Amino acid sequence: MTSGTVINIQKYSIHDGPGIRTTVFLKGCPLKCWWCHNPESQSLKHEIMFFEERCTGCGSCIKRCPEKAIQFKDSYPVVDENKCKICGKCTDFCPNNAREYVGKDMTAQELMREIIKDEVFYDESNGGVTFSGGEPLIHADFLAQLLKLCKERGIHTAVDTSGYVAWENFEKIFDKVDLFLFDLKHMNNDMHKKYMDVPNDLILENLKKLSDKNCNIFIRMPIIAGVNDDSEHIEKAIEFIEKLNVLQVNLLPYHKMGMDKYRRLKMDYRLSGMEKPSNERMEEIADKFKKSGIRIKIGG
Ligand code: SF4
Ligand code: SF4
Known part of the structure; x- marks a missing residue:
């Protein structure tokens, strides 16, 4: 199938x-x-969409990212595309659905x-x-x-x-x-x-x-x-x-x-x-x- x-x-x-x-x-x-x-x-490819207006800056995604691909910049979590493996873990653990997995x-x-x-x-x-x-x-x-x-x-x-x-x-x-x-x-x-x-x-x-x-x-x-x-x-x-x-x-x-x-x-x-x-x-x-x-x- x-x-x-x-x-x-x-x-x-x-x-x-x-x-x-x-x-x-x-x-x-x-x-x-x-x-x-x-x-x-x-x-x-699968992608992650970021809804910045929903983000409260709680930092949960930063802690959960296994690749250490996210860092705060001007109070927003910013992803380093070279490190991100699109695993989706940050979407699972964001309490505000600010990160959505596409695909x-x-x-x-x-x-x-x-x-x-x-x-x-x-x-x-x-x-x-x-x-x-x-x-x-x-x-x-x-x-x-x-x-x-x-x-x-x-x-x-x-x-x-x-x-x-x-x-x-x-x-x-x-x-x-x-x-x-x-x-x-x-x-x-x-x-x-x-x-x-x-x-x-x-x-x-x-x-x-x-x-x-x-x-x-x-x-x-x-x-x-x-x-x-x-x-x-x-x-x-x-x-x-x-x-x-x-x-x-x-x-x-x-x-x-x-x-x-x-x-x-x-x-x-x-x-x-x-x-x-x-x-x-x-x-x-x-x-x-x-x-x-x-x-x-x-x-x-
Ligand atoms: S998709 Fe995975 S690797 Fe990419 S930022 Fe989120 S948790 Fe980290
Ligand atoms: S887990 Fe969600 S709300 Fe918290 S910093 Fe990351 S994107 Fe923002």
């Missing part, structure tokens, strides 16, 4: 596919999007036990389970196993993907997926490399292949002012999508949720100062899609 690293199992989710869903977030992603609101999902290794069976707890809600709402991340397809064998178990129980499945994985990974799962939530972030390769850290050719190619296989696809486009909301880019995206077999496009306005997590993980947030696009601009973009006959929704 394979296992995967889970960062969160979100219950009663209503923005990740139809009905009421359980969204399982898997750890590890090949992209580094500047606006990523789950930065804790990017690294494959739990689970087998497919263990995850299924969580998923089926809410089967009654899936049945009543035509919901199901969504596998997200990170990039769930980097764990293709684990994902295939989970999807098979869901299918056997008649649970609707959705997979939220960046598309940036080898086609062989899609081949392992596409016949077990009821709906793909496929992210399309930028049509220009240089802009894609700048804001996502990887080129877009493999993503566009995989999207075409899934469309050719008649898979059910919702495209998800984050809209970030000054990055991908200009008319020229929107028209390019429409021109590409028009030729595909997709059920819907979801336009997801940029938001700042998750920004705090960067500080907690000692990562840089590269879009500070960015504002949410206006409702008017979102409507204008949606209208352009509607005029091309594409079913459109603002939001997830």
Whole structure:
């Protein structure tokens, strides 16, 4: 039985596919999007998040760390990354939950036990389970196993993907997926490399292949002012999508949720100062899609 690293199992989710869903977030992603609101999902490794506002400076973590990796600096416990082995002992002994361990290794069976707890809600709402991340397809064998178990129980499945994985990974799962939530972030390769850290050719190619296989696809486009909301880019995206077999496009306005997590993980947030696009601009973009006959929704 394979296992995967889970960062969160979100219950009663209503923005990740139809009905009421359980969204399982898997750890590890090949992209580094500047606006990523789950930065804790990017690294494959386990991590510790520090919530400084909860820390009372009691020093318990310092005493418990077997590596002597923590020292006080300006009344805060500071970790020496070179010494820390991410063992998690400091999280166990912090009385204020100021340190949180990110990443739990689970087998497919263990995850299924969580998923089926809410089967009654899936049945009543035509919901199901969504596998997200990170990039769930980097764990293709684990994902295939989970999807098979869901299918056997008649649970609707959705997979939220960046598309940036080898086609062989899609081949392992596409016949077990009821709906793909496929992210399309930028049509220009240089802009894609700048804001996502990887080129877009493999993503566009995989999207075409899934469309050719008649898979059910919702495209998800984050809209970030000054990055991908200009008319020229929107028209390019429409021109590409028009030729595909997709059920819907979801336009997801940029938001700042998750920004705090960067500080907690000692990562840089590269879009500070960015504002949410206006409702008017979102409507204008949606209208352009509607005029091309594409079913459109603002939001997830
Ligand atoms: S995770 Fe382990 S090694 Fe790292 S600071 Fe905490 S107790 Fe020390
Ligand atoms: S154990 Fe928790 S509250 Fe105490 S110093 Fe460490 S992080 Fe702060």
